[in-house]
Amino acid sequence: MYFYDSYSFLILIGLMLLASVASMNVRSTFNKYHKIRNSRGMTGAQAAEYMLRQNGIYDVSIERIGGNLTDHYDPRSKTIRLSDPVYSNASIASVSVACHETGHAIQHATGYAPLSIRTALLPAAQLGSQALWPLFFAGILFSIPVLINIGILFFSFSVLFQLFTLPVEFNASSRALKMMDQYGILSMDENDSARKVLTAAAMTYVAAAAMSLGQLVRMLLLSRRR
Numbered sequence: 001m002y003f004y005d006s007y008s009f010l011i012l013i014g015l016m017l018l019a020s021v022a023s024m025n026v027r028s029t030f031n032k033y034h035k036i037r038n039s040r041g042m043t044g045a046q047a048a049e050y051m052l053r054q055n056g057i058y059d060v061s062i063e064r065i066g067g068n069l070t071d072h073y074d075p076r077s078k079t080i081r082l083s084d085p086v087y088s089n090a091s092i093a094s095v096s097v098a099c100h101e102t103g104h105a106i107q108h109a110t111g112y113a114p115l116s117i118r119t120a121l122l123p124a125a126q127l128g129s130q131a132l133w134p135l136f137f138a139g140i141l142f143s144i145p146v147l148i149n150i151g152i153l154f155f156s157f158s159v160l161f162q163l164f165t166l167p168v169e170f171n172a173s174s175r176a177l178k179m180m181d182q183y184g185i186l187s188m189d190e191n192d193s194a195r196k197v198l199t200a201a202a203m204t205y206v207a208a209a210a211m212s213l214g215q216l217v218r219m220l221l222l223s224r225r226r
């Protein structure tokens, strides 16, 4: 009964549902605008390349990776990795995602603070999400409350990481939308569609952050009750 006895459990289930709705929504929105070719006929890779050059960035490479919606920017190797559909197709959705990832590369090149903080938090966040449950259960099993507290402390790094992800993601999208318009990569109508794709993507990060925060609050409540 220990884990099923409170409203916080129901809230957590609600947040999990919200996260899966957000992830279904990003897929369907991407698919919808992936069927529409952009008027300039630019592929994601070309748009990313163009946006980098316009910003005077020449030390970031663009690579193709497998999977769907696996697109990301890797600050360690200064690489924009674009999934197959984004890399090689000239749709509104592919250009939107490619320019969003380029937005991260520009954040990196210009020393955008939330990105630096987020990158610095990554090792602690990874450790935190792995250490939470073993420490938490060991703490309960052997009645050593300090283990529970250490688990929660570690986990809070991973929550902090997710919270710093939010400004980073919103900022990359707003940079992308502004520049796609400014450089004429997309027309004004196409830019409205791009906003829908990028907003749907941002919502998955909001849902993930809310879920982590909910989990942290629940951990704190459970540990205090003991």
Ligand SMILES: [Zn+2]
Pocket: 100, 101, 104, 168, 169, 172
């Ligand atoms: Zn992003």
